[in-house]
Amino acid sequence: MENQVNTMPRIGDMAPDFEAVTTTGVIKFSEYNKGSWVILFSHPADFTPVCTTEMTGFANESDFFEKHNTKLMGLSIDSIHSHIAWVHAVDEKTGVLFNFPIIADLDMKVAKLYGMLQPGESETAAVRAVFIMDPAGKIRLIMYYPLNVGRNMDEIKRSLLALQTSDEYKVAMPLNWQPGDKVIVGAPKTLEGLKERKADTSLEQVDWYLAKKSI
Template sequence: MTDTDSRAETRSLRINDNAPGFSARSTTGEVSLADYRGRWVLFFSHPADFTPVCTSEFIAFARAKERFAACGCDLLGLSVDGLYSHLAWLRDIERSFGVKVDFPLIEDPSMVIAQAYGMLDSAAPSSATVRATYVIDPKGVIRAIVWYPTNIGRSVDELLRLVEALQVSQREGASTPEGWRSGGALLEQPATTIEEAGATEGPTSAWYYRERPE
């Protein structure tokens, strides 16, 4: 049985919206989003169990779980398939690939959670469009949203980089450049006065591109 809060809507959520609360069964027991308050969460959905792209993703997520945990981020999966299908699939992944998936995989057979997050329209005839990823911060605010088509697998390394970049940007009050990796240079906001523009220091003289170390 799934329970969402009154925030449930069919429109797609936006960055900086509060993440809709929910409570549902999962492969590790009853899960509530409120249980994760104070932690970062990578909340991701997939179209169906026992499918090749989703299998490759869950293997990669399971292998990267400790890397996410090292930066204070928990993994939370979702599918419209039922709990018993989830259990059978994850057991088969362990048997076939030697990889144990021990983070929660939530069931959503009524599609209530998927619809609350705008993953699919209330009139959608199937769950085929459900492949979305939400980065939720410790206050329960959505900080990033990433969508992929059903036939293209997500990059777990890129999602980990995204979480780390969000955390560093928040902590340091700066932006991250293209391809930023942990320990790399950060970007200051552009100068807004003639004095600031004239005082630009760094590898370039461009007032709109100011780097500083992390």
């Protein structure tokens, strides 16, 4: 377990590259990631109830992710035939099509590469991991959920928008930030900067080091 933890990708690392069979064909991750944000997420198994609700949630938000230059990619330790059968079954019964690639990871190669297998939870099923990569291929956010707790889609969307907004405006986000809320500007690093900060009436200044603005 200790060795696995030590090799887990971390925020700020470049996303480990791989080539895998998926429901949309063979994909090389670095090519898929190039020029787009990517959300790579794992689920424990096909034909399971919590996973079905989560995959449906991602599929239902496909327009949102496309609008925000973000591709989706799922993974579980199942065969490609199991994936195809599951995608077909859900589409047939609910009308929701999982049209993003789902990695068939029977050899656990990708799951191990991304630390999705955590023995304290399961030796053979991936935990519910979420990795958000930026268009340069850098890991910007990681979330882990246990097998029995579904993810929060609103938080995944909020986190993506927070990262993209932070990059665009060079700001930080306060607690519970939502699009349209004020953002945090960096604290001054010189006395002259402090003087300018105090004189800036456009900011909501809680203290010299904590100031917010609208964007």
